[in-house]
Amino acid sequence: MAPDKFKGSLTAAEVAGRVSAGLGVPTVELPVADGGDGTVDAAVACGFERITIEVTGPTGERIPASYAWHAADATAVVELAEASGLRRLPGDREPLTATSYGTGELVADAVRRGAGRVVLGLGGSACTDGGAGMAQALGARLLDAGGHDLPRGGAALRTLDSIDMSGFMDISGVEFVVASDVDNPLLGPHGAAAVYGPQKGATAEDVTTLEAALSRLAAVATQTHGLLGAPERRSSRRESEGRANEERSGRDHEHEHDDMPRPMGVAGAPGVGAAGGVGFAALAFLHADIRPGIDYLLGLLGFGAQVEGARLVITGEGSLDEQSLRGKAPIGVAQAAAKAGVPVIAVCGRRTLTDEELQVAGIEAAYALTDLEADPDRCMAEAGPLLERLAARIAADHLEGK
Structure with missing residues (x-):
């Protein structure tokens, strides 16, 4: 688990904790940041x-x-x-x-x-x-x-x-x-x-x-x-x-x-x-x-050592959009995970990137809170429980039987 924060809703550590709880498998939580808030x-x-x-x-x-x-x-x-x-x-x-x-x-x-x-x-x-x-x-x-x-x-x-x-x-x-x-x-x-x-x-x-x-x-x-x-x-x-x-x-x-x-x-x-x-x-x-x-921060926090042996890396941030492609945390995590040969999934509050753009960036799939709840205000207010539900979907799609 290596997500950035969901700004205005959850810290990176809270995102990691919620998704870990929803996955139901052993995880290593390594919340990250790109130098800004959090x-x-x-x-x-x-x-x-x-x-x-x-x-x-x-x-x-x-x-x-x-x-x-x-x-x-x-x-x-x-x-x-x-x-x-x-x-x-x-x-x-x-x-x-x-x-x-x-x-x-x-x-x-x-x-x-x-x-x-x-x-x-x-x-x-x-x-x-x-x-x-x-x-x-x-x-x-x-x-x-x-x-x-x-x-x-x-x-x-x-x-x-x-x-x-x-x-x-x-x-x-x-x-x-x-x-x-x-x-x-x-x-x-x-x-x-x-x-x-x-x-x-x-x-x-x-x-x-x-x-x-x-x-x-x-x-x-x-x-x-x-x-x-x-x-x-x-x-x-x-x-x-x-x-x-x-x-x-x-x-x-x-x-x-x-x-x-x-x-x-x-x-x-x-x-x-x-x-x-x-x-x-x-x-x-x-x-x-x-x-x-x-x-730099991935190196400082020891991401390379932690990712060894993982079946899956889950990253994310509040909005997965065009700005994400310009050096934001999820893309950096995806590039670092690729060096270890570990697939990457993203969670987010909302996303505007296409599947093709995500795959070029090294992210196999993205799961957004808006997939479960269309009201953005409720997504902000109920981000934690919604993330746990998304995590259950991720587990079913990417971890069961592996």
Whole structure:
């Protein structure tokens, strides 16, 4: 059992438990996530410890937020949505002033605890600040021309003049990995402000403001690039940037009619536009490696060892649709299971993918709650019992007599 959450209805662990109950055969439950909402829950369900501290929410309020901790290998899993997610907003969305500061506080706590590796799951963010808030929480000072600290939030970055790293937290010896399922750059028509700003309440005018602000952050960070972080890690960063540039050049023809030029350097690396540009700060300030979220987390959670000897893998998520094909958890699970030669079935709340699309993705069949209940509200409210009924069907179709 390796499902993602059914958003707004069941956690990944609850999905796994319900389907296991309905199957009536021995199962191994390994709830998964792709780096977004539910990543910490998935890690905790697989044996990590939940660490909860008080941090700064996206609009400045103090809130409790958690990260997952595995003492045996000193690994922390930090989920941006825990501290800086849309679900943390107390009221209306604040696209110009929302901050990633609380995410930086989670990272700082993990480093102080002795983390040798910090996995940063990006997704579901409320902010478009390029990760500036996260950097501020770790000790970077973002200054205007008068030497004054900038207020938090994306819009304030328009007046950024310099970055003072003298008080930045010592992160030498810590490996940072960004787990993300998007490949957007920081700037341009495919960037953080243009693509994701409207989802966070940004108007067309706000998007223009945020684009200018992120561009300013990228320019100033590039000027001080030699100061950003541990010197011994710069060579690996340059190598990763080189690989990113090679990958990007191969795709440039896809954007040859864009009205805006393609961003270059760190700002143009695939994935740095994730979570309102927090991916950019992770690369520039933490020298993180950006990895496909579900692939990396499957490895972290030990999927390869668990799938050996299984007769069937059951994965799923709330909506099995076009977005699922772009690196979401069920497809990653299917690809990983294929390497072990184990067939894959999916469960979901609803699905829009055809049988042919599913099979190309490595999923033999999909079972949706809407197959049993046409009312979507009842599907949400009664997801658990309905999943158990679907599981009984799966057992009859795929396990009986085997």
